Amino acid sequence: MLRLLTVSPGAVLGWLALSVVGLVFIIIFIRCIVIVSQAHVVMIQRLGKYHKTLAAGFHIIAPFIDARVARISLKEKVADFPPQPVITKDNVTMQIDTVVYFAITDPKLYLYGAESPMNAIENLTATTLRNLIGDLELDQTLTSRDTINQQMRAILDDATDSWGIKVNRVELKNILPPREIQEAMEKQMRAERQKREAILTADGQKQAAILAAEGEKEAAVLRSEARKIAIIAEAEGHAEAVLRAAEAQAKGIEMINKAHPDSAYLTLKGFDALEKVADGKATKIIIPSEIQNISGLLASLKETLSDVKVEDEKKK
Numbered sequence: 001m002l003r004l005l006t007v008s009p010g011a012v013l014g015w016l017a018l019s020v021v022g023l024v025f026i027i028i029f030i031r032c033i034v035i036v037s038q039a040h041v042v043m044i045q046r047l048g049k050y051h052k053t054l055a056a057g058f059h060i061i062a063p064f065i066d067a068r069v070a071r072i073s074l075k076e077k078v079a080d081f082p083p084q085p086v087i088t089k090d091n092v093t094m095q096i097d098t099v100v101y102f103a104i105t106d107p108k109l110y111l112y113g114a115e116s117p118m119n120a121i122e123n124l125t126a127t128t129l130r131n132l133i134g135d136l137e138l139d140q141t142l143t144s145r146d147t148i149n150q151q152m153r154a155i156l157d158d159a160t161d162s163w164g165i166k167v168n169r170v171e172l173k174n175i176l177p178p179r180e181i182q183e184a185m186e187k188q189m190r191a192e193r194q195k196r197e198a199i200l201t202a203d204g205q206k207q208a209a210i211l212a213a214e215g216e217k218e219a220a221v222l223r224s225e226a227r228k229i230a231i232i233a234e235a236e237g238h239a240e241a242v243l244r245a246a247e248a249q250a251k252g253i254e255m256i257n258k259a260h261p262d263s264a265y266l267t268l269k270g271f272d273a274l275e276k277v278a279d280g281k282a283t284k285i286i287i288p289s290e291i292q293n294i295s296g297l298l299a300s301l302k303e304t305l306s307d308v309k310v311e312d313e314k315k316k
Contacts, residue, residue, distance in 0.1 A: 034059040034068065041107045043070040053107055070111055076103040076168065079118065083176065084126045086133040088141055095176040096133070098125050100156065101169040109164030117163050121156070125170070128155050138177065145172050 035058055036042050042054040045067050061068075079102065083095040100121060104110045114120045132148055133141055141148075149170050157167040177185070 028063050032060050032063050032066075034061055036071075039074050041072050041074065042068055043072065043107060043111055045069045050108065050112065070107075072104060072107045072110060074104055074107075076101060079121060080173070081122050081125055083174065084129060086130050088133055088136060088138050090137045092138045092177060092181060094133070094138075094141070094178070095174075096129060097173045098129060098152070099171045099173050100125060100167060101171075102160070102165050102167045104164055105166045106164030109162065111164075113163040117160075117165060120163065121160065121165070124156060124159055125152070128152050138181065142175060142177075145175075148172060 034042055034044075034054055036054050036056045038056045040056065042059075044051045044054060044061060046062070046065050051066060079100045081098050081100070083097040085093055086096055087093050102121070110117060129148075129152065132151055136144060136148075149172060152170040153167055156170060160167055
């Protein structure tokens with residue numbers, strides 16, 4: 001015979017209550033486990049008061065009395081604020097938007113230091129920007145971005161220390177002057193470019209003229225040097241020719257003297273000289289007194305011819 005097991009209602013209720021208690025205990029235990037990821041912290045309050053800051057890792061908090069109030073990231077953040085209207089020293093209204101790079105260094109001060117830290121940073125950035133731009137003229141504003149960035153970073157970093165925030169960098173993203181100012185600036189830039197172009201063109205023409213003049217000067221100097229050298233060479237050649245002719249004439253005279261010429265030879269040379277004098281080119285002829293006696297000249301000529309004929313016959 002099979003015996004049927006019977007369970008009393010009280011035992012069922014007991015098991016059910018035990019299960020519920022165990023489930024509640026498990027839920028409470030799970031709620032007490034806190035796992036914090038890298039570069040984050042979790043802020044814990046105990047009975048409504050700040051208790052501690054949980055860093056990255058595994059943590060267990062007390063049930064019912066400890067509560068997680070915030071999870072804060074320690075990574076560097078970027079806040080891109082919309083354009084703000086600012087007025088320069090020379091009463092020009094511009095739209096400037098800024099970008100702020102910051103990081104939370106003290107989570108406790110960040111959580112309890114300001115009601116809305118991001119809203120506070122945005123308003124502080126706008127007011128600081130207006131104060132700095134108000135001391136600059138339009139041209140200074142456009143050319144002093146680095147100075148403005150550094151001044152704003154220093155002011156914001158000093159002001160946000162009490163909020164647990166470290167401002168690493170501030171950048172002016174865009175500077176938008178009014179349309180008419182932009183058109184005037186574009187015209188000014190075009191005029192400056194045309195001016196620089198004209199200056200460069202004039203400098204180029206000047207340099208070209210200078211180089212051409214220097215080249216012509218050097219060419220003239222070289223031509224002058226060449227003419228000088230040619231004239232010197234020609235003069236030296238002429239002098240050399242005259243010297244050679246004089247040396248030849250002197251050598252000829254020397255040879256004639258060594259040969260002891262007779263009167264007949266000298267007479268013939270006199271006739272040769274007389275022939276050259278009477279070649280028709282001279283307007284005046286001067287006849288030496290030695291040859292004025294025609295008869296004597298003829299006689300001498302006859303004797304000379306006779307002597308020449310006798311010598312020829314002897315040679316034959």
